[in-house]
Amino acid sequence: xxxxxxxxxxxxxxxxxxYGYTDSSLVTCILTVVYLAKFFWWESGYMKTMDxxxxxAGFYLCWGCLVWVPALYTLPSYFxxxxxxxxxxxxxxxxxxxxxxxxYVNYDADHQKLHVRNTNGNCFVWGNRPxxxxxxxxLLNGKKSESLLLVSGxxxxxxxxxxxxxxxxxxxxxxxxxxxxxxPYFYFIILFILLMHRAHRDDQKCKYKxxxxxxxxxxxxxxxxCPGIY
Numbered sequence: 001x002x003x004x005x006x007x008x009x010x011x012x013x014x015x016x017x018x019y020g021y022t023d024s025s026l027v028t029c030i031l032t033v034v035y036l037a038k039f040f041w042w043e044s045g046y047m048k049t050m051d052x053x054x055x056x057a058g059f060y061l062c063w064g065c066l067v068w069v070p071a072l073y074t075l076p077s078y079f080x081x082x083x084x085x086x087x088x089x090x091x092x093x094x095x096x097x098x099x100x101x102x103x104y105v106n107y108d109a110d111h112q113k114l115h116v117r118n119t120n121g122n123c124f125v126w127g128n129r130p131x132x133x134x135x136x137x138x139l140l141n142g143k144k145s146e147s148l149l150l151v152s153g154x155x156x157x158x159x160x161x162x163x164x165x166x167x168x169x170x171x172x173x174x175x176x177x178x179x180x181x182x183x184p185y186f187y188f189i190i191l192f193i194l195l196m197h198r199a200h201r202d203d204q205k206c207k208y209k210x211x212x213x214x215x216x217x218x219x220x221x222x223x224x225x226c227p228g229i230y
């Protein structure tokens with residue numbers, strides 16, 4: 001992840017070296033670095049995601065982080081080195097605004113769920129007591145445990161709401177490349193496929209883990225990712 005940030009900065013610096021001030025490269029670089037700074041800030045929360053709990057540190061995760069991510073996720077920044085664009089002040093500010101909002105909502109949604117679980121539901125979500133489902137299940141050692149399924153705030157909109165701002169951010173920081181080539185949008189396309197597949201995997205895992213409680217949760221939060229669509 002650190003290589004992703006460093007390469008994005010390097011590509012931005014190269015664009016400035018070749019062409020002078022290039023707002024498109026700067027915008028893409030800023031949004032990428034802010035997103036990755038958020039990732040490191042929220043690193044303790046990442047330890048509770050499917051990557052760590054289910055996939056773990058095998059070939060998929062290690063090779064992906066060491067090779068796939070720095071080689072291909074940097075394409076929006078890399079492409080601008082050979083295909084510079086000038087956005088203008090208004091478009092630059094618009095892209096930055098949408099990007100910053102996406103980062104904030106993505107972080108706030110994850111933080112909201114963790115805060116409810118860390119306080120055992122004794123908190124407020126958007127000014128009200130959170131609506132939760134106390135899902136009981138058995139661990140592999142036979143011991144009974146409990147998880148809180150949040151049905152308030154962002155998580156009343158869809159079961160994987162945090163994927164929406166993440167996809168929007170991936171799209172918006174690719175937009176400075178224009179729409180004449182597909183390559184700069186490779187990260188967005190791959191991320192879309194990955195997150196839709198992950199939403200399906202997570203639903204299947206939770207259905208098996210929580211049983212009737214997950215069915216109750218799905219009755220209250222009907223959509224997986226995007227309300228009205230999926």
